[in-house]
Amino acid sequence: MTDNMDRRATGDPDLSVEIGRIKLPNPVITCSGTFSHGEEHQPFYDISVLGAVTTKSYSLKPKKGNPGPRICETASGVLNSIGLQNDGIDIFLTSHLAWMQEKDARVILSIFGRDLEEFKKVALKVLDIKSEILALELNLSCPNIEQGGKAFCAMPEEVEKVVDGVASLLDIPVIAKLSPNHDNIVQSVQSAKRGGAEAVSIINTVIGMAVDIETERPMLGNITGGLSGPAIKPIALAKVFALSQENILPIIGMGGVFDHIDVLEFMMVGASVVGIGTANLIDYDAGIKIITGLKNYLKSKNIDSIKSFIGRLKI
Numbered sequence: 001m002t003d004n005m006d007r008r009a010t011g012d013p014d015l016s017v018e019i020g021r022i023k024l025p026n027p028v029i030t031c032s033g034t035f036s037h038g039e040e041h042q043p044f045y046d047i048s049v050l051g052a053v054t055t056k057s058y059s060l061k062p063k064k065g066n067p068g069p070r071i072c073e074t075a076s077g078v079l080n081s082i083g084l085q086n087d088g089i090d091i092f093l094t095s096h097l098a099w100m101q102e103k104d105a106r107v108i109l110s111i112f113g114r115d116l117e118e119f120k121k122v123a124l125k126v127l128d129i130k131s132e133i134l135a136l137e138l139n140l141s142c143p144n145i146e147q148g149g150k151a152f153c154a155m156p157e158e159v160e161k162v163v164d165g166v167a168s169l170l171d172i173p174v175i176a177k178l179s180p181n182h183d184n185i186v187q188s189v190q191s192a193k194r195g196g197a198e199a200v201s202i203i204n205t206v207i208g209m210a211v212d213i214e215t216e217r218p219m220l221g222n223i224t225g226g227l228s229g230p231a232i233k234p235i236a237l238a239k240v241f242a243l244s245q246e247n248i249l250p251i252i253g254m255g256g257v258f259d260h261i262d263v264l265e266f267m268m269v270g271a272s273v274v275g276i277g278t279a280n281l282i283d284y285d286a287g288i289k290i291i292t293g294l295k296n297y298l299k300s301k302n303i304d305s306i307k308s309f310i311g312r313l314k315i
């Protein structure tokens with residue numbers, strides 16, 4: 001039976017979505033760094049049900065990350081300063097990728113670099129296995145060593161250089177992941193488009209800080225960190241909405257998504273795909289619960305296709 005015939009037989013709504021060349025069976029993906037590759041979650045549900053799994057961000061060489069403490073709770077959010085700790089792209093390619101394939105996960109590989117050259121070197125490593133991944137997501141919130149450590153996405157011209165540098169090496173979809181911490185996000189998305197990006201992921205964490213009055217120290221070893229979770233959902237919705245009004249590139253929305261209602265809110269303001277981040281740290285089966293919630297909601301409202309939610313907001 002085809003997917004359509006399957007759905008008609010069960011009365012299930014069509015959850016499939018597309019962003020450029022990327023086709024997904026449903027709009028629910030995991031956010032980079034919050035799901036590893038899915039090893040901890042697979043005992044709770046079959047991770048192949050997800051629209052896709054975005055890996056943690058990989059650099060050319062292993063990276064130790066920031067000094068601890070690296071994570072702390074705040075009112076309705078989590079503050080982290082992991083510092084992009086990872087094993088290096090070679091370990092992903094020689095071990096984690098095979099595990100993900102064995103589990104039939106659709107893979108979005110997140111990468112980063114200290115400069116354009118490192119981004120290109122990591123991308124070149126992927127050349128031989130490019131048919132095994134759906135897309136490369138570029139984490140452009142990381143520091144650009146050539147620009148005094150300022151984030152790549154603080155400078156739209158750097159966004160274009162990196163996206164173009166990677167996209168022209170590999171014929172696979174490239175997603176630019178941007179931060180809400182700069183006021184030039186529209187220009188950065190335009191630059192990402194000029195560089196050849198297929199879509200943008202909005203938003204990475206919001207810079208924040210927490211203090212312990214007893215120790216008189218910051219809660220994080222790195223002093224500041226990135227805020228995620230429900231506290232940032234309104235910020236993320238506003239960014240996605242503003243960008244969807246500009247209609248530059250398809251949007252993967254994320255920030256504080258905990259249930260299927262949150263997913264539909266992001267789709268209404270213009271996201272085609274939605275990421276679950278911090279929820280994975282709290283609710284190990286958030287992915288399957290959210291997908292089931294979407295299916296049941298659409299069924300209860302007699303809505304055939306989830307695509308009809310994209311940009312449906314009345315203003």
Ligand SMILES: Cc1cc2nc3c(=O)[nH]c(=O)nc-3n(C[C@H](O)[C@H](O)[C@H](O)COP(=O)(O)O)c2cc1C
Nearest residue numbers: 031032033057139203204228229255256257277278
């Ligand atoms: C513990 C933790 C680690 C993260 N690591 C990465 C990372 O390696 N690369 C990246 O692009 N974003 C990373 N993020 C940001 C998330 O992918 C996501 O953009 C952000 O947390 C907003 O979504 P949320 O509020 O649902 O968590 C991380 C977030 C958390 C909480």
